[in-house]
Amino acid sequence: MELRQLECFVAVAEESSFTRAAARLHVVQSAVSATIAALEGELHTRLLERTSRRVALTDAGHALLPKARAALDAVRDARDAVDDVNGGVRGTLRVGTLSSLGPIDLPALLGRFHREHPAVSVHLATAASCGGSPGLVEALREGRLDLAFVSIPGSPPPGVRWSDLxxxxxxxxxxxxxxxxxxxxxxxxxxxxxxxxxxxxxxxxxxxxxxxxxxxxxxxxxxxxxxxxxxxxxxxxxxxxxxxxxxxxxxxxxxxxxxxxxxxxxxxPISLATPGNRTSSAAARAFERLVDQHLRWVRLSRPLVS
Missing domain, CATH: 3.40.190.290 (D-Maltodextrin-Binding Protein; domain 2)
Incomplete structure (x- = not known):
């Protein structure tokens, strides 16, 4: 089993589409199909059910998905450790956001993050595309997002942790x-x-x-x-x-x-949520620090109810 196979499998599972997975991975669709076929051949089982309208996980696919995510997270953590020694932050940062964050200027935040960490690729998902804050929380639990700005009154739901902003x-x-x-x-x-x-x-x-x-x-x-x-x-x-x-x-x-x-x-309320079942990447930790700095500046420039 190769990491590239697991990466393709997770992308197809999360996107429910070979076409969208190929776009996400910046490869042609035939390469994704061939990689999945090779993985299924190695495991001697079908992982995905393909129809003309959708792609769905088989029972074996459901069993593999959390293990595949854990393996990719472990590789990410190993790369982060090396990058820390070399003084750089690399990889991908997947951020979920509400349509409005009040005084939090997300474009300015992302612009500053890009300037400070140009080797990190940032992907943004909106609450409208995910089904509101509950959808963003579910994406965090499933590993499709690294962190998300959410608005859910009360205590954090199971599977996530957050800081109130x-x-x-x-x-x-x-x-x-x-x-x-x-x-x-x-x-x-x-x-x-x-x-x-x-x-x-x-x-x-x-x-x-x-x-x-x-x-x-x-x-x-x-x-x-x-x-x-x-x-x-x-x-x-x-x-x-x-x-x-x-x-x-x-x-x-x-x-x-x-x-x-x-x-x-x-x-x-607006909170910054992260997955509760795995460690945050170096890029996610760097972004959290940037959010904290931004909010301290906002509080100095205008009063907030908190």
Whole structure:
């Protein structure tokens, strides 16, 4: 069994596609197919079921996948040890992210990381493509991501560990002509009959809002689902609903009014999550240190709720 065979197998298993696995590995699809066939021949069993629509793991494939990942992680750790001696960080960093991170400037973070560690290849996955924060957590557990910015209220789920980064209050955002726009603050009970613009289930700010309404014994109607905070403000501006958005999402001249909610826990948390079942790579550890430095600078430049 060769490492290249295991790398191809893991890529096909995670992508559920020979085509996407080939693109990820920067090789032609025929090379991936031949490598998988050689691995199956060596193990005397079929690892993948191929149909015209999908690729799925057999029972043998399911048994091999965690062992293959562990083997690749061990090789990565060995390379990291050598790179540490030689004074460099190499490899690949796979980062998951939410569509918005509030005051955390992810492009600036990644740009600085690239300048400091040019030998590391960075790949970015979004919550929208993974199914929100729960999908990012699952990708961490399965080894498809090295770390991820997530938003899940409460304690970390099994299989991951995280550090809390920031917490931002959610304010009610309404059009300037809305019946509540003249108030200085709003109680949650005043919103029971409103149509809401909100994120899909699984997103952190949606979970915070759903929990607050459930705790208050109130129901609400989500009329429009979005995946970007800016889209929420646009829909509200055109009178299609109200929204609970992170404080600071709206400006003074955009035709919107932001109102604090009284007496409720409506704080949107952002955490940096890493897998709990394996050690972080040198590249992931370097990125975590960079995030910590960035947040210290942010806290000096503007107050945060934490």
């Amino acid at each position: 920031i917490t931002t209050p959610l304010d009610l955002v309404v059009p300037a002509g809305h019946r509540l726009a003249v108030q200085s603050r709003v109680a949650l009970g005043e919103l029971a009959d409103e149509a809401f613009v909100d994120f899909p289930s699984g997103y952190g700010n949606r979970a915070v809002t759903d929990r607050a309404f459930a705790t208050a014994g109130l129901q609400r109607q989500v009329a429009i689902e979005i995946t970007a905070i800016g889209d929420g403000a646009d829909f509200v501006r055109h009178g299609l609903g109200v929204a609970l958005l992170p404080r600071g999402s709206t400006g003074p001249d955009d035709g919107l009014i932001a109102l604090p909610i009284t007496g409720e826990d409506l704080n949107w």
